[in-house]
Structures are given as structure tokens and as C-alpha cells.
Amino acid sequence: MTDEKSVLVIGLDPTLIDFSQPGYAPGMDATKVLAGLKSSEDELTRLGYSVQLCLTDFGETAEAVVQSQLKQKRFNCILIGAGVRTNPSNFMLFEKLINVVHEHAPQAKLCFNTMPSDTAAAVKRWL
Template sequence: MAEKTVLIVGLEPTLIDFSDPAYGFVPGINAEKVKAGLDASENALKELGYAAEQCLIDFGDTAEAVLQKKLEQQHYDCVLIGAGVRVVESNFLLFEKVINVVHRHAPQARLCFNTQPDDTAESVRRWV
């Protein structure tokens, strides 16, 4: 059986203003820690036998186009949308846009959601 493919969608960490209390759901978080968490999640999925990769997006200027291009380049069995996109209230419209791009360009993909980088593999394994 072929490897199951997973796309991890998250905010580009260098664009996040971590002084904004909305991003305080993980204490002490910063761009380096977010990127390290994303990389660790991708590597953990690969160790479990998934073909995983990241798609880092901005807050909406190019997010839809970047995600659409990624989804058109490859078939994905699962798309994980990270907590930074989902749980921050000011990103509500971005989250809707992301969901609709996935629905339109990867309707076969299972959707899953993590709460923090270290539960990404568990989130994916629930559905794929």
C-alpha cells in the first residue's frame, strides 16, 4: 500500500505577533518554537510512515493561492489545519477560507486538527 500523504497547514511563524495575547494559548511561544514544532510534527509523521509536508501561509493576502497551488501539485489523504489558524478569533475568516480551499481542491482529503504541535501525529492517526 502506498504511503498516506499528509499536508500540515499552518501560519508562517515569522509573520505572527507573539506579543498579541491571542497567541498566548501556548506559554512562552515564539517563531523559533513554532517552526521547531512544525518540523518535529512533520518528522514524527514521516517516522510513522506518512508522506508529510508543510504548507505555511500568511494571514490571507496569499494564503488561498499558496494552499491551492500545493493541493493541485499532489494528492493528499489528509490535511491537518494547525491551531494557530483555527483557535485565534481574528483568524476566523482565514480558517473559513482554508477549509473552502481544501474542500474545493482536495475533496477526498480527511480533515483533522491538532491542539499543539506535539499532538499532530495523534490527530492524523485518528483519520488516516
């Protein structure tokens, strides 16, 4: 890449997730999710992207945390992870985060992954 593009990856802090609850993949745990996040961050960095990871809680401070990240830097692309989007119990959180991103980073492309391993592919679709 000739000019570095910035990416904000938003997801739930996996240490806060009860993976035994419905909607989470069987056999998944915080260690595996964190390893996947690190791997996707490393891959994006190798591809020339500037990556910022933003892990949130389930809504108590999530909007403020994301807003703070968006005020610190202009991002070209924002990915909201599958853990926020695909579990029905997180629907309201997803909606709130979309609105925070829309308000504070309207120029950014939005993308979505299905798991940490396809994060780079999601970003590359839009940048």
C-alpha cells in the same frame, strides 16, 4: 504502514506572527513553533507518512498558496493547525482555507491539532 499516506500540514508562517497579540500562548515564539513543526513532521515521517508543510500568511496569499499545494499532489489527509483555527482574529482565514480544501481536495480527510506536539495523533485519528 503498507502504503504511504500523504499529509498536508497547513499553518501560519510563524515568522509573521506577533506573539504578543491576544490569542497566542504566552512565551511562544517563531523559533519554538518552527521546532515543533519540524518535530511533528519528523514524527509523521517515522510513522510512514509523506508530509508536506504549507505555511501561509494571514490571508493576502494564503488561499493561493494552499490551492497551489493541492494542485501539485493528491493528499489523503489535511491538517489545519491550531494557530489558524483557535485565534479569533484568524476566523475568516480559517473559513477561507476550509473552502479551498473542500473545493480542491474533497477526498481528503480533515484533522486538527491543538499544538504541534499532537499533530501525529490528529493524523492517526483519520488515517
